[in-house]
Amino acid sequence: MTQPESVNAAAGPGRELPDVSALVVGVLGGTGDQGRGLAYRLAQAGQQVVIGSRTAERAVAAAEEIGLGVRGADNAACARESDVVIVAVPWDGHAETLTALRAELAGKIVVDCVNPLGFDKQGAYALQVPEGSAAQQAAALLPDSRVTAAFHHLSAVLLQDASLERIDTDVLVLGEERAATDVVQALAERIPGMRGVFAGRLRNAHQVEGLVANLISVNRRYKAHAGLRITDI
């Protein structure tokens, strides 16, 4: 049975993940809370990070605020200069942003972390997506990219809280290609406290994205910044 110790182990059993320390990571939507938080954590872990935004000026401003060698560029330049590109744009701009970057993202590992959610008086709820999920939409729009999905359940508040040295949580990583999901798992594990856990193919991304609505309910009820751990691995 799972003991607390194993929950906090740096890596799961028998896994050898690739060395990703030399990869340049782009963060599209890096001026938003989630993107900014991920850029900060990855840069702090020693990763080269490029923040992308619609205008280079906003991206440069956000990058300078973070420091740690983070650069800023417009989305197209961010995609071109990066080996791995995290998509952290609002769901509203998801399809449009990716459609415009098809050429720049060709051949790259794309990490979709977008959660299609609606909000009303009763809180958050998962939206229906024609393609099934944000990640499947990305895969449909980017046939020449290696599309994965990850980083959905991280609290933007915790990511940006510089007083926290660790964020003890698991990052569920989905995708069709083992080499690509291994890279994303390794990237997650650069951040102290995080484990990258393979959690299925993109056809099972909808519920992973939608679960953020449940975590928002948890946060409301318990005044928390909830995350996930997978037990028994």
Add this chain to the structure above:
Amino acid sequence: MTQPESVNAAAGPGRELPDVSALVVGVLGGTGDQGRGLAYRLAQAGQQVVIGSRTAERAVAAAEEIGLGVRGADNAACARESDVVIVAVPWDGHAETLTALRAELAGKIVVDCVNPLGFDKQGAYALQVPEGSAAQQAAALLPDSRVTAAFHHLSAVLLQDASLERIDTDVLVLGEERAATDVVQALAERIPGMRGVFAGRLRNAHQVEGLVANLISVNRRYKAHAGLRITDI
């Protein structure tokens, strides 16, 4: 930030859950692996348990195998005799079973733990459900019951393994009515190692049910019996 200790705390912060020790718990589909495992754990925790099945004979046989005072009855009698009724039938028989028990389940707390999944060569995937989720289907078919959803992510193997004294995992509980979800959380916490965590309304049940497909992927990759913990509560 979450420490390993808090992950294993018996109850979340500031929560006062009702005493459910005197409630009779029915388990429809209690002859299946999941139902049998839940019946065993709840009976072991001191709860009065009635297993339901289509035929009383099968239910009685399963109950005698478990021992611990568990009784067996046909589904209708099981529903009538219980205060809280766990629905652990196969998805295929879900609507039919509940439709037939509408009168017997009136006024009761119903706990749906059914996961509508499909399987093919690539593994498991979440099925589309016209009502949105199994739990919402239950709520639509049982307008006079207090429908909740919980117990989706428990490994039937671990539940039935008598050598395990604890199962360290969280039970996500969904529902519209606080008094009902509190009872279900309290019921989950009768089982050593488990926490009952409120995780939203029934409209957000689909992704909780579907996440079992991801846990099956985790189990395949890591040779595990994966479960969930919510961090920071």
